[in-house]
Amino acid sequence: EVQLVESGGGLVQPGGSLRLSCAASGFSVSDNYMSWVRQAPGKGLEWVSVIYTYGRTFSADSVEGRFTISRDSSRNTVFLQMHSLRAEDSATYYCTRDFNWNDAGPAYWGQGALVTVSS
Amino acid sequence: SYELTQPPSVSVSPGQTARITCSGDALPKRNLYWYHQKSGQAPVLLIYDDSKRPSGIPERVSGSSSGTMATLTISGAQEEDEGDYYCYTTDSTGNHRGVFGAGTKVTVL
Numbered sequence: 001e002v003q004l005v006e007s008g009g010g011l012v013q014p015g016g017s018l019r020l021s022c023a024a025s026g027f028s029v030s031d032n033y034m035s036w037v038r039q040a041p042g043k044g045l046e047w048v049s050v051i052y053t054y055g056r057t058f059s060a061d062s063v064e065g066r067f068t069i070s071r072d073s074s075r076n077t078v079f080l081q082m083h084s085l086r087a088e089d090s091a092t093y094y095c096t097r098d099f100n101w102n103d104a105g106p107a108y109w110g111q112g113a114l115v116t117v118s119s
Numbered sequence: 120s121y122e123l124t125q126p127p128s129v130s131v132s133p134g135q136t137a138r139i140t141c142s143g144d145a146l147p148k149r150n151l152y153w154y155h156q157k158s159g160q161a162p163v164l165l166i167y168d169d170s171k172r173p174s175g176i177p178e179r180v181s182g183s184s185s186g187t188m189a190t191l192t193i194s195g196a197q198e199e200d201e202g203d204y205y206c207y208t209t210d211s212t213g214n215h216r217g218v219f220g221a222g223t224k225v226t227v228l
Contacts, residue, residue, distance in 0.1 A: 035217070037217070037219075044203075044205065044219060044220075044221050044222040045154070045156075045162065045205050045207075045219040045222070046219065047207075047216070047217025047218065047219060050215055050217070058214070058215040058216065060216065060217070061120070061216075094161060094162070099167065102213070102215065103149070103150070103208075103209040103213075103215055104150070104167075105150075105152035105164075105167065105207045105208070105209075105217070106152070106154075106162075106164065106207075107164055107167070107173065108164070109161040109162050109163070109164075110161065111161050112161055
């Protein structure tokens with residue numbers, strides 16, 4: 001059974017950093033395309049970043065240069081390192097396992113981790 | 120930046136058919152995905168590659184696409200179908216930038 005469990009969310013001050021983790025079970029993160037999607041309170045879904053099986057990554061313009069997606073195959077975990085956080089980054093962050101082809105979308109979703117950026 | 124346009128809301132009577140549209144200029148060249156999100160829960164995949172259903176999704180849920188518009192059809196609407204529906208694609212081949220529509224709130228009443 002595919003399971004995705006996010007952790008690392010919390011309250012952080014503007015300009016601060018935070019690293020989200022997504023522990024996967026039931027499959028290998030290195031054999032699958034993995035993404036992060038976020039949702040601000042009361043708002044719609046926003047795609048954030050993707051990492052392909054061969055390591056290529058892409059990020060939304062809104063987080064480019066501030067957020068980095070990575071993975072640790074030995075821990076079967078995907079990460080989202082977030083720097084220079086802004087109030088508008090406050091959201092629930094979902095980890096997803098995507099279909100295994102370029103430009104594909106999410107197939108499975110975790111339950112999300114809440115990030116609040118506030119002083 | 121690329122955009123997908125969805126109606127903000129759709130209402131349907133129990134047992135009737137709800138249709139949710141998603142339009143975008145590049146849809147003829149892109150694969151479209153549909154997701155359903157109930158209040159307080161994570162989204163769930165309903166349709167991928169315009170019209171394919173993953174296992175566990177009932178046959179009364181279907182997707183189609185023609186030109187610049189895709190449609191999600193829910194037949195025999197039930198209370199459990201309420202929630203927000205999102206379409207998704209990427210903005211261009213080889214430069215993966217995911218794009219979600221703004222979402223459509225479906226009410227069954």
